[in-house]
Amino acid sequence: MKIGILGTGMVGKTLATRLVELDHEVKMGSRTRDNPEATAWALAHGEGASHGTFADAAGFGELLVNATAGTASLTALEAAGADNLGGKTLMDVANTLDFSHGVPPSLAVVNTDSLGEQIQRTYPGLKVVKALNTMNCVLMADPAKLSGSHNVFVCGNDAQAKSLVMELLRSLGWPAEDIIDLGDIGAARGTEMLLPLWIRLMGVLGTPQFNFKIVR
Amino acid sequence: MKIGILGTGMVGKTLATRLVELDHEVKMGSRTRDNPEATAWALAHGEGASHGTFADAAGFGELLVNATAGTASLTALEAAGADNLGGKTLMDVANTLDFSHGVPPSLAVVNTDSLGEQIQRTYPGLKVVKALNTMNCVLMADPAKLSGSHNVFVCGNDAQAKSLVMELLRSLGWPAEDIIDLGDIGAARGTEMLLPLWIRLMGVLGTPQFNFKIVR
Numbered sequence: 323m324k325i326g327i328l329g330t331g332m333v334g335k336t337l338a339t340r341l342v343e344l345d346h347e348v349k350m351g352s353r354t355r356d357n358p359e360a361t362a363w364a365l366a367h368g369e370g371a372s373h374g375t376f377a378d379a380a381g382f383g384e385l386l387v388n389a390t391a392g393t394a395s396l397t398a399l400e401a402a403g404a405d406n407l408g409g410k411t412l413m414d415v416a417n418t419l420d421f422s423h424g425v426p427p428s429l430a431v432v433n434t435d436s437l438g439e440q441i442q443r444t445y446p447g448l449k450v451v452k453a454l455n456t457m458n459c460v461l462m463a464d465p466a467k468l469s470g471s472h473n474v475f476v477c478g479n480d481a482q483a484k485s486l487v488m489e490l491l492r493s494l495g496w497p498a499e500d501i502i503d504l505g506d507i508g509a510a511r512g513t514e515m516l517l518p519l520w521i522r523l524m525g526v527l528g529t530p531q532f533n534f535k536i537v538r
Numbered sequence: 539m540k541i542g543i544l545g546t547g548m549v550g551k552t553l554a555t556r557l558v559e560l561d562h563e564v565k566m567g568s569r570t571r572d573n574p575e576a577t578a579w580a581l582a583h584g585e586g587a588s589h590g591t592f593a594d595a596a597g598f599g600e601l602l603v604n605a606t607a608g609t610a611s612l613t614a615l616e617a618a619g620a621d622n623l624g625g626k627t628l629m630d631v632a633n634t635l636d637f638s639h640g641v642p643p644s645l646a647v648v649n650t651d652s653l654g655e656q657i658q659r660t661y662p663g664l665k666v667v668k669a670l671n672t673m674n675c676v677l678m679a680d681p682a683k684l685s686g687s688h689n690v691f692v693c694g695n696d697a698q699a700k701s702l703v704m705e706l707l708r709s710l711g712w713p714a715e716d717i718i719d720l721g722d723i724g725a726a727r728g729t730e731m732l733l734p735l736w737i738r739l740m741g742v743l744g745t746p747q748f749n750f751k752i753v754r
Contacts, residue, residue: 423650426724432649433734434639472753475735504738508642512735518649519691519728522720523752535751536739537688 323490326351326383328376328398330360333415333459334389338363340463342370344493351379353401380406385413385486392418392437392514393430396444409447411483413490414438414510415454415462417517426521429514438510442479449483451476452510453491456520458530465495465533472533475502477509502536539706542567542599544592544614546576549631549675550605554579556679558586560709567595569617596622601629601702608634608653608730609646612660625663627699629706630654630726631670631678633733642737645730654726658695665699667692668726669707672736674746681711681749688749691718693725718752 323346327334330352338348349372350360360373372382380386380402390398395416399407418430418437431437438452453476454462461467465474474496478484488501504512516534524530539562543550546568554564565588566576576589588598596602596618606614611632615623634646634653647653654668669692670678677683681690690712694700704717720728732750740746 428649432731433644468753470753502739502742504735504742509735509738512738515648515731515734518731519720519725522725522728523718526718526720527752527754529754532752532754535753536743536748537684537686537751538743538745538748 323347324382324384325349325387326379326381326385327387327389328379328402329389329391329416330357330363330373331389331391333462334387335363336459336463337387337389337415338371339367340494342367346370348372349374349379349382351376351402376402377406383410385411385490388412388414388416388441390416392416393420395437396440399441399445404445407445407448409449411449411451411480411486412441413454413487414441414450414452417455417514419517426518429517432515433511436508436510436514438477438507438514442507449478449480450507451478451480451483451487452507452513453487456513456516457533460531461533463494465500467531468533470535471497471500472535473500473502475504475509475513477504477507477513479506539563540598540600541565541603542595542597542601543603543605544595544618545605545607546573546579546589547605547607549678550603551579552675552679553603553605553631554587555583556710558583562586564588565590565595565598567592567618592618593622599626601627601706604628604630604632604657606632608632609636611653612656615657615661620661623661623664625665627665627667627696627702628657629670629703630657630666630668633671633730635733642734645733648731649727652724652726652730654693654723654730658723665694665696666723667694667696667699667703668723668729669703672729672732673749676747677749679710681716683747684749686751687713687716688751689716689718691720691725691729693720693723693729695722
């Protein structure tokens with residue numbers, strides 16, 4: 323599948339690398355076409371890997387991934403352009419961590435709204451699916467790095483778009499029974515609000531390599 | 539141990555009942571001394587069970603439990619009285635669920651503050667330990683109701699108070715290895731912000747009998 327990834331940070335690169343390994347064609351997008359890190363990544367990862375602007379990546383992908391910093395996501399999507407986004411499926415893995423008042427970060431959007439909902443409201447035709455934002459990117463891309471089962475949460479308003487994202491998650495190694503469909507995009511409030519606990523846990527456990535499991 | 543429980547709702551009663559069964563002396567506190575539900579509870583649970591006002595319960599307990607609705611906790615603690623609270627340990631299990639704008643509830647205190655921190659700031663001598671607020675009260679009181687291990691989070695500024703709460707948790711059936719110490723009371727932001735996801739999960743799973751486990 324042709325996948326456009328917005329964001330060339332650690333999360334974007336980790337997901338892009340794994341998706342190229344799985345034989346997808348991936349174009350990473352950033353603010354400028356000559357982003358040195360992204361250019362180097364594309365050169366290093368063979369024919370299936372390419373790089374361009376946010377607009378290039380959004381126009382290229384059949385499936386899009388928002389891996390930008392949550393506080394910059396709406397700006398990145400604006401640069402991508404409504405026409406390039408169209409009625410595509412966007413997997414949103416971002417969190418609005420706000421470090422402007424120091425550490426630990428607060429959330430820039432929270433409680434009565436979420437980034438997932440903001441994106442969906444701004445681009446009503448886009449099919450936003452929030453997923454994977456509750457864990458470190460290494461585990462996003464390769465859940466088997468932890469032994470035993472653990473969960474990924476998925477939410478969005480469009481059933482077909484969720485199916486497409488869940489299929490992608492299964493290809494990354496997520497067993498179907500570990501994928502929890504939380505319903506509509508409003509559930510993004512809950513998954514984004516997991517971040518402060520996640521950050522505290524990373525501190526006390528001394529590693530980002532952990533994840534949440536729902537025990538029933 | 540003598541335990542004072544503030545709040546006579548489902549959470550207070552479930553914890554109180556279990557603690558009496560474990561041979562603690564429990565006084566439940568509510569706004570009025572003649573609260574019919576609490577009076578009936580005390581009559582039904584034998585010698586170790588009693589009921590009074592918030593002030594009565596706070597004065598009685600060596601260990602206190604805040605099981606009031608989070609949006610009413612500061613009012614209840616004011617009624618309990620700073621003198622009765624003194625330098626005691628308060629296990630705070632409350633969440634500031636705000637239903638005033640409908641369902642799902644938002645949180646009345648969130649992101650850059652938490653109820654646990656508010657209580658600690660208001661009563662600097664009190665040793666506030668946030669715990670158990672991330673699950674249904676049946677599991678708080680009896681974690682073995684779920685098979686397999688799952689976690690309870692504890693945070694607070696006073697190490698001795700945390701030890702006391704962890705000892706109580708172990709007596710309720712929480713294995714030591716399932717109790718995660720998150721550090722100071724600032725971590726209450728994270729555990730309180732888990733509630734929106736918890737509520738959504740309850741809806742999609744169709745039961746409140748589930749809990750979070752951290753998989754490493």
